[in-house]
Amino acid sequence: MKIVFTAKGTGLDSAMDPRFGRTEFFVIYDEESESIDSYDNRAIENEAHGAGPKTAQKLAEYGVQVLITGNGPGNNAARVLQAAGTKVYVGAGDMTVREALEAYKKGELKEF
Amino acid sequence: MKIAIASGKGGTGKTTLSTNLASYIAESRDCVLADLDVEEPNSGLFIKGELIHVEDKFKMIPEWNRETCELCGNCQKVCNFNAVLKMGKMIMVFPELCHGCYACSELCPTGSLPMKFKKMGELKSYRTGNLHFIESRLIIGEEQAVPLIKQTIDYVNENFDMEMIKIYDSPPGTSCPVIEATKDADLVILVTEPTPFGLHDLKLAVETVKQLGKPFVVVINRHGIGNDGVERYCKEDDIEIIARVPNDRLIAETYARGDLLYPVIPSVKEAVKVISGYIESFKRGEK
Numbered sequence: 001m002k003i004v005f006t007a008k009g010t011g012l013d014s015a016m017d018p019r020f021g022r023t024e025f026f027v028i029y030d031e032e033s034e035s036i037d038s039y040d041n042r043a044i045e046n047e048a049h050g051a052g053p054k055t056a057q058k059l060a061e062y063g064v065q066v067l068i069t070g071n072g073p074g075n076n077a078a079r080v081l082q083a084a085g086t087k088v089y090v091g092a093g094d095m096t097v098r099e100a101l102e103a104y105k106k107g108e109l110k111e112f
Numbered sequence: 113m114k115i116a117i118a119s120g121k122g123g124t125g126k127t128t129l130s131t132n133l134a135s136y137i138a139e140s141r142d143c144v145l146a147d148l149d150v151e152e153p154n155s156g157l158f159i160k161g162e163l164i165h166v167e168d169k170f171k172m173i174p175e176w177n178r179e180t181c182e183l184c185g186n187c188q189k190v191c192n193f194n195a196v197l198k199m200g201k202m203i204m205v206f207p208e209l210c211h212g213c214y215a216c217s218e219l220c221p222t223g224s225l226p227m228k229f230k231k232m233g234e235l236k237s238y239r240t241g242n243l244h245f246i247e248s249r250l251i252i253g254e255e256q257a258v259p260l261i262k263q264t265i266d267y268v269n270e271n272f273d274m275e276m277i278k279i280y281d282s283p284p285g286t287s288c289p290v291i292e293a294t295k296d297a298d299l300v301i302l303v304t305e306p307t308p309f310g311l312h313d314l315k316l317a318v319e320t321v322k323q324l325g326k327p328f329v330v331v332i333n334r335h336g337i338g339n340d341g342v343e344r345y346c347k348e349d350d351i352e353i354i355a356r357v358p359n360d361r362l363i364a365e366t367y368a369r370g371d372l373l374y375p376v377i378p379s380v381k382e383a384v385k386v387i388s389g390y391i392e393s394f395k396r397g398e399k
Binding site: 053 | 194
């Protein structure tokens with residue numbers, strides 16, 4: 001299963017980015033292979049409108065099953081994530097990616 | 113004759129000036145006041161008129177027809193606002209993001225995105241004496257102010273004589289809603305306050321109206337607070353300050369009660385008289 005984190009950097013020790021639509025990076029963690037991948041989302045700064053759905057669409061291309069973020073997506077982005085069948089967990093905005101992963105594994109994060 | 117009251121910075125006194133100026137002018141002749149700050153109209157707090165007309169306002173948004181769609185994704189490519197997205201075998205439309213430009217609809221090879229009406233707000237028209245007060249209000253959740261501002265201006269143009277003085281209480285800031293509210297105006301009055309923040313946003317507002325090629329003048333509100341930055345800037349850039357409304361506790365108290373200021377506060381009466389005089393001479397081509 002692929003788990004994606006909204007983050008301010010590209011690794012497990014990066015701080016989480018509490019925002020969804022305008023997150024700077026995604027850190028993508030593959031549970032099976034325990035490998036890490038990342039995606040640079042900073043081009044989203046140029047989008048004046050609809051950052052949420054656009055980012056959600058990008059995420060869908062990666063085929064991730066779980067999204068872990070801080071504040072949670074807005075309505076438009078949530079519709080796209082729902083269409084893509086992505087489960088969303090929130091409340092990890094003040095953690096590092098590694099801490100967020102641990103919290104998720106322990107079932108400490110709230111489902112959006 | 114259309115006068116837009118704008119500001120850059122919010123809370124400098126656009127509504128205070130608009131409502132008092134329009135009511136003062138209406139003492140002697142017909143005058144229109146249109147509240148174009150459709151995201152949070154508040155001129156109506158100070159104008160107690162008789163409601164004479166209400167109408168729903170609509171924008172056009174595309175609606176996906178899955179039966180005829182071939183999922184080419186062209187709609188998503190041509191949308192500048194991420195309002196149409198292709199997700200797998202589905203086209204998703206986000207009505208709040210849509211600017212109603214028709215691009216996706218017109219350029220769809222199979223005509224699978226016909227445009228449909230969507231209610232975005234309400235326009236109300238009130239009358240008190242010679243004052244015609246028009247107020248539009250977006251419904252909650254609607255993000256696009258521009259189409260409603262445009263339709264409100266169209267309503268004013270269609271229903272009132274060209275010659276009549278029309279005061280547009282504009283939205284704050286310098287983005288699209290302000291452009292829409294001021295681009296049709298003959299004269300823009302920029303209300304500012306004599307503070308560093310007021311000056312900063314006044315400069316942005318001046319840049320904006322200059323780009324629009326509009327004649328503009330400045331009114332200083334709460335004169336006496338802050339510093340002389342605004343005065344110096346206007347002098348250096350040759351911008352005319354046509355009136356100064358003093359900072360006065362009585363103004364705040366009267367405003368907070370929802371009352372008009374000029375009937376009870378001589379300094380405000382003097383200011384609206386001067387501004388109305390300026391508008392008259394501008395109208396005659398003397399300015």
